[in-house]
Amino acid sequence: MARKDGRAVDLNTQSLSSLPGVGPRVAEKLAARGLLTLQDLWLQLPRQYEDRTALTPIRALQPGVAAQVEGTVEAVERGFRYRPSLKVAIGDGSHATLVLRFFHFRAAQVAQFSPGARVRCYGTPRAGGHGLEIVHPSYRVIEHESALGEQLDPVYPAIEGIGPASLRRLIGLALDKLPDDEALELLPRAMRDSLRLPSLREALLTVHRPPRDADVAALLAGTHPAQRRLVLEELLAHHLSLRRQRIALQQHRAPALAGKGRLAERLRDALPFALTQAQHRVFEQIRHDLAQPHPMLRLVQGDVGSGKTVVAAMAAMLAVEAGKQAALMAPTELLAEQHLNNLRGWLEPLGVRVAWLAGKVTGKARAAVLAEVASGDAQMVVGTHALMQEGVAFNDLALAIVDEQHRFGVHQRLALRDKGAGGRVGVDAVVPHQLVMTATPIPRTLAMAAYADLDVSAIDELPPGRTPVQTVALSAERRPELIERIRGACAEGRQAYWVCTLIDDSDEVVAQAAQSTFEALSAALPELRVGLVHGRMKAIEKQATMRAFKDGTLDLLVATTVIEVGVDVANASLMIIENAERLGLAQLHQLRGRVGRGSAASSCVLLYQSPLSLLAKQRLETMRQTHDGFVIAEKDLELRGPGELLGTRQTGLATFRVADLARDAGLLPQVRELADQLLAESPDIADRIVQRWVGGAARYASA
Structure with a gap:
């Protein structure tokens, strides 16, 4: 500067x-x-880094250890048998010879290597046909004495x-x-x-x-103090950018929903089950937030089946009791419909009008729903991203609930927030409270970094009566036994999933794998009704097959990982995941969560291809040992790192240049302290740190 x-x-x-x-x-x-x-x-x-500050005698070279050597050209050989190759033998005072081997070279290079020429080169030796060799070393021909480097070469x-x-x-x-x-x-x-x-x-x-x-x-x-210094400032910049957005959001006003909560109590009392302590705790946190005159922004994370929807429904009742509206948005029509059925069952007996708005609601039916939403007659509105389309106007939206928020783009969440502000987004705009739900537990350290702008609640307890899913890992050679196991389960009136996974392959290839598995299982189990779902199918076909499985008109569903999120089929008691070694823990856990939703003993079979890598063994062992999504998330972070676990699409978390959240998580508590100090004492410095590392990308990082 x-x-x-x-x-x-x-x-x-x-x-x-x-x-x-x-x-x-x-x-x-x-x-x-x-x-x-x-x-x-x-x-x-x-x-x-390459260490060119010293020379290693050729005799002292070790295979696999990079080094710099200097020697005299003893012989040169060009070959063309399979492909052009150039071999240059050099020797030094240690009375040993090293071969430099090139597959890409020009005539001018060959001319440089005349016998007697002095060559300094750097590379990693390996065992060759005649002693050690270095393939494509970096080198230079030295004509006069040349000083060695003073520092490591980057x-x-x-x-x-x-x-x-x-x-x-x-x-x-x-x-x-x-x-x-x-x-x-x-x-x-x-x-x-x-x-x-x-x-x-x-x-x-x-x-x-x-x-x-x-x-x-x-x-x-990546643990040198110089790198830690850069990491600290980068993490600080991202943390500050999220915190500033939160501060900006808090400048808006939101309706203070501070009623007595009678409607929420009536809902709780009417439920056929008792809430867990975790559900009570999280509801009280939400209730406290909703009573404030500025917008709530809270993430509720909890395992599949931990009862997040009930808590969201009780929160919605606080809005309805105040004469306002609540909306719940889910990423797929099937998941939204599942929420709709639950909410209608719980809320309509209380006299609450629940409206349904999805892409397939068209014509007069759509016009009627839009009129109800605009007039306020629809107190609770459930739908897909159709809720955010033009033409959807709420009368008085006080609470926006977003399920599986990582499946939505940030712009979509902004759009739903702005619906509640009646399209006005100035500081004086009244915006709805936001409640975000996810069934993908996120390790505490990652949540601190990724969701610095959200208050995070965890429903870390499953309702009583849920039968743990028995998890076993089997080698793919045992497929025939599994087919018999499916036959037995379906004969008892149960249903089963068979999930096909291929990694790093196109949707085409995965769809083909699912298709051929579907055909093979249909032939092996002619007495069963087998369905197929994969990502290449039209949405309407996928929905129809999933619905048939949910309604019990299919016994076995062959699917790709598209079934990972959300669909609840209580009668399904067997889940088979093929090539399980290729999936991350979080995804395996999500898939396993599709079974064990009823009272029947359920099983999840992880089919793997031998031999297993150490990483794959650790993953499958973790799945066998625990059902706790939070433990699994921590282990997933340790094994895979945060990039894959979160993915930038999933959190809006910008990719880091120098920081690695798994390696640098220990710095996050200090980062929070520094952020508090800077925001309080030097907001101008905070702005400049954000500008240096994040720049304009901050705007949408976590709307």
Whole structure:
């Protein structure tokens, strides 16, 4: 950052075209990877390091251990038997020989390797036909004595169209323009000192140009103090951006639903089951939020079958009692319809009008529902994303409930919120309270990072009487036994699922796998009614098959993982998951949750292909040991990391440049403290930290 007229001038936004060698074509290639400014290059961190500060005698080389050697060319051989190849034998004073092998080379390269030429090269040796060899080493021919490097060489993620040496040069030029400490630093010194972390400038220079005595193991593990410094600021920026959105939302007004709660009590008393302690606790948290004159934004997470819908229905009754409306939006028509049936069964006896609005409600029926919603006669409105379409106007929406929120885009949640504001979104707009539900338990550490703008409640207790699902892992060779097991279960009047999974394959291939499994099982079990559901089918066909299974007119449902979320078939007691080793724990747990919904003993069979990797063994063992979604989520985070667990689509959480939530979760409590301190004492610094790391992406991060 340079100083001009006594004010700080940000170099962060300076375009890369200011660097020598960055013309329009190079700029375009860098931009394709999101590298637009000097700061983007500062934060383009090495993925590994090469130690060229010393030479290793050829005799001391070890297979698999990267090293730098220097030797004299002893022999050169070109071959063309299968494909062009070039072998160069070099020797040194340790009286040993190393072969350098190339498959891609030009005539000029061959000419460089004349016998007697001196070559310095770097690479990872492996066992070859005649001793050790290095395939495609990085090398240079040395004509005079050449000094060794003073620091470790960074290796950056590859960028198409830009060679490693060019990229290293550009990042070096960008680093030469790093402002001084005072101009670059945003974190107060006392804060850094208390955490024993270097300044930002020092951290960047250490990570890009580590001294020869640097702790390489810590750098490669991402735990070096210089990296922790960068991680801390990035996590802080994301946390602050979410918190600022929350603060912005709290500026709006919302209807204070502070009634006596008689309608919610009548609903609770009429239920054919008693609420669990966890349900009571979470309802009280929601009730407290709804009584405030600013909008609630609460996430309720709980395992499949923990009773989130009942709690949401009781919350909706607080809105209805106040003479206002509540809406519940679900991602699929079948799931929305399931909510509709439950809510009608619970609420209509209390005199509450429940309306249904989905894509298939058309013509006069749709016009009638829209009129009820607009007049306020419909007190509870259930539907799919059809609730957010133009033409849907609420009379007085006070509570918007979103089920399985990660299946909706952020824009869709914003749209439902804005419906309640009557389309007005100024600070003085009255917006509805928002209640978000998910059956995908999220580890506490991740929830702290991903949902800093939400209050998080957990229904961490299952209703009594739920029979735990017995889980077994079987090798795929035992398929024939399973087919007999399905025959037996269906003969007793039960139903079964057979889930086909293929990873990293197109929908086409998965659909084909499901299709062929469907055909094989139909042939093996001619007496059973077998249905098929996969992602390539039209929505209307999928819905019809799922409904037939729910109604009991199908015995066995062959499906892809599209059935993961939500459908409740109490009579299904057997779940078979093929290629279970290829799925993450959270997904396996969701699928297993489709059975064990009734009183019958239920089983989940995890069919796997041998041999199992260590990771797959750990996953299947975890599934056998526990049914607790929160324990499974923590284990999933440990085994897979947060990227897969959350996915940016699922949370709106931006992808991180340097932070790794699984590795860096321990910093989150400090991040929260620092965020509180900055928001209270230095809001302008908080703004600049967000701008540096998140920029404009903050707007929709968690609407």
